[in-house]
Amino acid sequence: MTVHEFRRLGRGTDLLVTVEDLRKASIALEFLSGPITGLYDPGDRHGQGAILFGVLAALSGAERTYTREKTLEGQESARKRGRTGGRPPSLDADQIEYALTLRAKGTPMKEIQQKTVITRGKHKGKNPSLPTLYRTLAEAAAQRTDT
Numbered sequence: 001m002t003v004h005e006f007r008r009l010g011r012g013t014d015l016l017v018t019v020e021d022l023r024k025a026s027i028a029l030e031f032l033s034g035p036i037t038g039l040y041d042p043g044d045r046h047g048q049g050a051i052l053f054g055v056l057a058a059l060s061g062a063e064r065t066y067t068r069e070k071t072l073e074g075q076e077s078a079r080k081r082g083r084t085g086g087r088p089p090s091l092d093a094d095q096i097e098y099a100l101t102l103r104a105k106g107t108p109m110k111e112i113q114q115k116t117v118i119t120r121g122k123h124k125g126k127n128p129s130l131p132t133l134y135r136t137l138a139e140a141a142a143q144r145t146d147t
Contacts, residue, residue: 001027005034019056089136090118090128096140099133109133 001022022029023042029052030039041049078085091099095116102112113127128136 002030002032004032088121090121090123090132091116091136092119095119096136099137100140103137 021027026042028039028041028049031037036052038048040052041047044050075085099112099116102115103109109130113130113133116128116133118124118126118128
């Protein structure tokens with residue numbers, strides 16, 4: 001198998017699986033550029049091929065752990081900044097309060113839906129769906145009872 005350079009080998013794949021598949025099939029690995037240019041044979045049990053395949057397997061595990069740690073750190077950092085991910089809420093606090101008031105007066109949900117318009121995001125200018133409205137009002141009612 002010929003690879004332009006070492007960094008390209010594991011891109012988009014699980015490096016450990018790739019290395020193990022190459023080793024099982026006795027496929028030599030050739031790097032065209034970079035610091036480890038050359039041909040490496042996994043069947044060469046005592047030479048550079050064996051060493052390289054062992055190092056690649058170890059790097060794969062370390063890379064997976066490093067990526068996972070960085071992802072978790074990024075998520076934690078985002079949470080501290082108030083970013084929780086996902087789509088922003090369709091309705092703001094005033095709209096939710098308005099919808100709750102209408103619901104308390106006995107207004108049907110279909111009518112509340114028609115009176116409520118999304119003011120931001122990709123659905124700006126449209127009415128929220130009935131499931132969104134039901135879910136949002138239920139969440140708001142639950143928050144009121146919790147506080």
